[in-house]
Amino acid sequence: MSVAFNGPLLFAGAGKMGGAILKGLLARGLDPSTVVVQDPAPPQAVMDLLAEHAIKTVPDAAAVDVTPAVILVAVKPQIMDDVLPVLARLAGPQTLIVSIAAGRRIANFEQYFADAAVVRAMPNTPAAILRGTTVAVPNAKVSDAQRAVADAMLSAVGDVIWLDDEDLLDAVTAVSGSGPAYVFYLAECLARAGEAAGLDAALAQQLARATVSGAGALLDASDLSAADLRRNVTSPGGTTAAALEVLSAPGDGLQKLMTEAVAAATQRGRDLAK
Known part of the structure; x- marks a missing residue:
């Protein structure tokens, strides 16, 4: 082209x-x-x-x-x-x-x-x-x-x-403009959590990096929504369900944190534009 x-x-x-x-x-x-x-x-x-x-x-x-x-x-x-x-x-x-x-x-x-x-x-x-x-x-x-x-x-x-x-x-910037940094930070946190669970630091980083990039590629390639893909890998009573119960806890779960993060970035964008 x-x-x-x-x-x-x-x-x-x-x-x-x-x-x-x-x-x-x-x-x-x-x-x-x-x-x-x-x-x-x-x-x-x-x-x-x-x-x-x-x-x-x-x-x-x-x-x-x-x-x-x-x-x-x-x-x-x-x-x-x-x-x-x-x-x-x-x-x-x-x-x-x-x-x-x-x-x-x-x-x-x-x-x-x-x-x-x-x-x-x-x-x-x-x-x-x-x-x-x-x-x-x-x-x-x-x-x-x-x-x-x-x-x-x-x-x-x-x-x-x-x-x-x-x-x-401003909201676009908070979601897609700044969003890659949130994903990179997720990989950081996942690696640190792996270390806390007993994994070697290098292995934890390798697994976190590959998991985040692979999941992103799957999300991009799939016609399913992110919610559907999440449900597809969550067996009732299994290990993923146990983790998601923590991440989705009312009041202090990931959704609350992400909403607050995007709101903070949106407001900062408005402040910078004044």
Whole structure:
């Protein structure tokens, strides 16, 4: 599947997520000569990718000498207000702004990019292996053609889900954006529990890692719901049932903790966007 854009593609920031999107686009046939990367210090893996494809790289947005068709904004929140005014001077009337930066609402970009088409997107870390889930919200200026362009860019690293209500992105971030960390922590906790039960630390980690990744793969491959899959491996009165009785205890079980965790992440997202 070949990917092309109607003009230069500017990556403002090429960290892990920006680099993952670029890698996915190149794998889909994007012409590297149409890409400009603005980043003073990309990660080594991204630097290797840029060198491999001879992609033009500049340390500062002021050094960009093209009018981009698309600007992917992936800079850190603490330097956003320094970078956006420079990017705004680069943008043309048809430039599409796609932001994957956390904590910045569409209105923030509209302050700098007057009358611009803006898509705010929230990808997650499985994008690094092209298994990400990205939720995207367009502003009123985004045309059908521009939405298709944004979809082509974001789908290079996985599935894309479109919403019309930007307010939902805080909850989206709390579930899918931050969610991989919860799963990784589950693997940590499971390994520690195995050690507490008498397993060697290395074996406990191996079992926890393989179990979490294998269960995730099964969930992805199955048409059954997570609840159905859980019931299928839970024999009445068996070992799994004994464990789930603890995990589902009313008042202090996993559901209560997860609900509180997602609520805390959602609120933090709202606070950051103020």
